[in-house]
Amino acid sequence: xxxxxxxxxxVGVAAMFSDTASAGKIFGDIKLGGKPLPEGVKVxxxxxxxxxxxxxxxxxxxxxxxxxxxxxxKSVLTVVYEKQRLExxxxxxxxxxxxxxxxxxxxxxxxxxxx
Numbered sequence: 436x437x438x439x440x441x442x443x444x445x446v447g448v449a450a451m452f453s454d455t456a457s458a459g460k461i462f463g464d465i466k467l468g469g470k471p472l473p474e475g476v477k478v479x480x481x482x483x484x485x486x487x488x489x490x491x492x493x494x495x496x497x498x499x500x501x502x503x504x505x506x507x508x509k510s511v512l513t514v515v516y517e518k519q520r521l522e523x524x525x526x527x528x529x530x531x532x533x534x535x536x537x538x539x540x541x542x543x544x545x546x547x548x549x550x
Contacts, residue, residue, distance in 0.1 A: 471498025
């Protein structure tokens, strides 16, 4: 009985201190002209006011991405498409947050917005 309590306590402590225990997931799809972005487009998330990348990934063949953000709060999501860096403020928390995004042209410039 005592060993079971110790195992449960050890698992709980390990979960508290693991890197992903408090991490939040930011995920979604990115579309351009109603179609998914091609595979391999760079997506990253940084803390505001810093250049430190919290996580980065590339889109899959469906234009989808998944990022893990260790800290809660405001972050900046950046999509690098055709050598242009498009930014959008996002918020991360302990729960997974879906950000479906749209790339569109406005006044001759490419912009990123939430669906």
